[in-house]
Amino acid sequence: MDDYAIEMLNITKEFPGIKANDNITLQVKKGEIHALLGENGAGKSTLMSILFGLYQPDEGEIRINGKAVKINDPNDANKYRIGMVHQHFKLVHNFTVLENIILGIEETGFGGKLVKGNARKKVMELSEKYKLNVDPDALIENITVGMQQRVEILKMLFRDNDILIFDEPTAVLTPQEIDELMLIMKNLKAEGKSIIFITHKLNEIKAVADRCTILRKGKYVDTVNVADVSKEQLSEKMVGHKVQLVVDKTPAKPKDVILKVEHLTYHPKGANKALVNDVSFEARAGEIVCIAGIDGNGQTELVYNLSGLAQPTSGKIYLNDIDITHKSIRERIDDGMKHIPEDRHKHGLVLDYNLSMNINLKNYYKPEYHKKGFLNFEKMDQYADKLIEEYDVRSGEGRKSIVRGMSGGNQQKAIVAREVEANGDLLIAVQPTRGLDVGAISFIHKQIVKQRDEGKAVLLVSLELDEVMALSDRILVIYEGEIVGDLDPKTTDIKELGLYMAGSKRGAQYAK
Structure with missing residues (x-):
């Protein structure tokens, strides 16, 4: 034919x-x-x-x-x-x-x-x-x-x-x-x-x-x-089975402030203007705060500053009232920060390590995983197997698989498993479902809501407007490095959100 x-x-x-x-x-x-x-x-x-x-x-x-x-x-x-x-x-x-x-x-x-x-x-x-x-x-x-x-x-x-x-x-x-x-x-x-x-x-x-x-x-x-x-x-x-296409969540019950950002500015050498400009906001226990914006408006640099990948020019960052502005990445992790990074290859995985080692990147130095400088591989493998099963991370050889050879979606699931299951009060999730299919997205959305319901603060950064509207309890819109709106997803729609993202609308408290 x-x-x-x-x-x-x-x-x-x-x-x-x-x-x-x-x-x-x-x-x-x-x-x-x-x-x-x-x-x-x-x-x-x-x-x-x-x-x-x-x-x-x-x-x-x-x-x-x-x-x-x-x-x-x-x-x-x-x-x-x-x-x-x-x-x-x-x-x-x-x-x-x-x-x-x-x-x-x-x-x-x-x-x-x-x-x-x-x-x-x-x-x-x-x-x-x-x-x-x-x-x-x-x-x-x-x-x-x-x-x-x-x-x-x-x-x-x-x-x-x-x-x-x-x-x-x-x-x-x-x-x-x-x-x-x-x-x-x-x-x-x-x-x-x-x-x-x-x-x-x-x-x-x-x-x-x-x-x-x-x-x-x-x-x-x-x-x-x-x-x-x-x-x-x-x-x-x-x-192969029915999938829930909507996110199931009860109204948020925010409690104590977990993350506090005060007048954060980031103006790297060589840039002709500040990429993050005088940003202040809070994220509380039991709420999902979303940073929404068109790609390239400073959200990446904001997260770099929060997570320790970059140092701010001025301003302060507090995690549970502890000043972490100039702390190292390891210190921030130990203070309770969890981070699903935007670039999984660059900041999320060691591509030539196997799956078990990648899942244990935040554990290996803790006392229960080593003795007198020798790693307890058996314990690490047990932990990896548990997460691989719970999060349905698929690969050719299970925990022994070299991560570089896995599909992008399964690499992402491995990072989400490691970060969500780690101890800590703040989860920063950047594009957590990028490149994932409906089944995996639905599963990860449930995990993020579960974190919120367990009293964690979640800071979500997403370019997917459907995800922003479905998951967030509050939406902060970022435009050219500045927060221009603080919106309630229940009283706003995608069209209005788009106007804020394009810079053609600002919230009263952010008016210039």
Whole structure:
């Protein structure tokens, strides 16, 4: 049947200790948006990496427009007009937008000199046609994440790709950027392009996809017409059981102040203005306070200052009335601070350690885990096994698995388990569910609410507006390093929250 742009038939791919793809068949029609849905570690990215030539399948075949093909590497994929926007963008940060787009297929003139005129013209035409609004001369390091993604899309269009793979494209975007991306995808479909859209956000599948293939634990589950199924049915197919899509929580009963921040300012050397500017707030026992804002408005730097990864220029931080402003990270941990970091690879894990060692990073130096300088590995392994089971952390070899080889979602679950189960009165959770599927999100939301109900203070930093509205008891909006609003989620809506986040509205007490 030749109305399929792509057929991946009976694909199997094994890695040590895990069958990532187990006899999976995916058929994508010409000119459709086809969603690929599955939990973390279900095998979605592996399947797409095979289609893009990054991996070779152990079994199965790939057909493009009905013809069997072998895709040995991404150059072959390009030859067959397949393009991919990866979850972690593949851009050179100190190159311009234009240089990134033409990288690898540059036009050269006399003496091997780079000729950019024709490429610039084509890039501008494509940018206008698909309303991408990119500046070809901007450096990648100076543009927003949403704009970087548009550059990746332009890279595909510039190569005349007909089959476009989007791997978790909305994970790092603001609500407005997500809406714009959905529109771009619809325009591409109208041009006759075939799109494969990897995601675990059910709203997005309902908004743009025509059909959806669901994978679970490396196996094919079903392919459905999106219009014919509800979000609940999709999530049930994805995780294998019913999932609660709303957060169940009673009203907060705030008690003593746990975290107190007074006039905190952070103006690092080389920055032309303060990245955190005169910020003051409190978080009490038994409440979830959320810092909401568009990415890049100082929330990262605020958390760095609170957790000890950076030192403030001025101001004070108190934890249980103890001044921790200039204490070390270890001292803050011992004083009761728990931290799920924004960048799990950089600050959350030691990637070349195994899972047990990563789960015990906050324990090993405590008296009960060592004797006369010798670590008690048996005790550490017992603790790791307990958390791996409770938090359903999946990996090829259990606690012995090297963390680098685990899926992003399971790496995240390991960090959440370690931090939530540690002793302490304050949990700082930054993007705790980034890159997780519905089942895992629901589980982690329950753990965060449980922390609150056990009398801990939770400081949540999230870019997911649904998460902000569902979890928080109070919302502090951050804009350009300043707190501009203190909102009650029960009396505000996403639209109003968006106005504060964009800086077009301020609370009376923050008016200038």
